[in-house]
Amino acid sequence: MKKQIFFLLFCYFFCFSIVVSQEITAKAYLVWDVTENKILKEKDPLVSLPPASTIKLLTAMVVLDHAALDKSFVVSENATKVEPKKLGIGAGDSMRCEDLLMALFLNSANDVAVILAEGVAQNQKNFADLMNKKAKELGCKNSFFCNPNGLPDKNQYSCACDLAILAYAAYQYEPLKKILATRKASVKSTQGKTYNLYTQNKFSENIYGKTGYTDKSQNTFAGIMVKGDKLIAFSILGSYPRSAMWNELAVLLEVKSPVKQNKAKASSENSAKASSENPSKDVKTIQSLLHKKGYYKGKIDGVYGAQTQVAVKKFQQDNGLKADGKVGENTWKKLNAK
DSSP states (O other), X not given: OHHHHHHHHHHHHHOOOOOOOTTOOSSEEEEEETTTTEEEEEESTTSOBOOGGGGHHHHXXXXXXXXXXXXXXXOOHHHHTOOSSOOOOOTTOEEEHHHHHHHHHHSOOHHHHHHHHHHHHSSHHHHHHHHHHHHHHHXXXXXXXXXXXXXXXXXXXXXXXXXXXXHHHHHTXXXXXXXXXXXXXXXXXXXXXXEEEEOOOOOOSSEEEEEEEETTTEEEEEEEEEETTEEEEEXXXXXXXXXXXXXXXXXXXXXXXXXXXXXXXXXXHHHHHHHHHSTTSOHHHHHHHHHHTTSOOSOOOSOOOHHHHHHHHHHHHHTTSOOSSOXXXXXXXXXXXX
């Protein structure tokens, strides 16, 4: 594994022929063929971004490095106060490590992350130290972790490269490989309360990983795809909305999207979105202006799709504007400037 991770890092610092997909509007991503030691696609793989719940992959590895699957973890009062996405297990109750890990991944339970962290290292700060140590050992170069669940912290960050490394490393743990492949489960606390769990992963088979979301991070995902005898590690950060993330991952991984959307409905929604962001002009006008300035080479069809949004963002970047893909007043003025 160390040899493969060294190759991955070598490519970023010394190679410049990596494929960038123009169809993706996410802030960063990476697709890494681990078997062939080849980077397939990437965009800003070393840029620091909030990782959200994808860091639970690292949390789980640290837990398994320090605790047996049958160890019982007692719930503290502090853990019950964590929001959002809670399992809801009460203070004083307890649960087996394996069941807590199942809830950590399937329900993305933030309170469970704290329960595990306190059980391993007494508190979140000590556990974060273990996380950073583990990340460094695995070869991560641009990450710093402050909590076990990925909730917002101004000092916490990671990048697409490091998250792909974490996804690959987590998949080497047999208990995690089993949990990541689980679609639904029921777990029971020591006091007898049953919790039903359902995966957040929309892909049905061969693609395993951990989703994440906060207002700042938007949608994130880090995982593994098993493709025949090949193992593909990947990550995506800053995708919005969630349905777009699934579609963008499908493009990156060259698989069928798990999200179905009526094309006519999508066209209507995209046009409505652009109109609401710039009520004075329609999408065709925006596309025409971008085309004249050399930013848009697609059809003038009035659909505010990925290609149009990429063109808007590129135009905004080149003109010192906030690159959010929204045609607001400032962007509109720049588009019309001669």
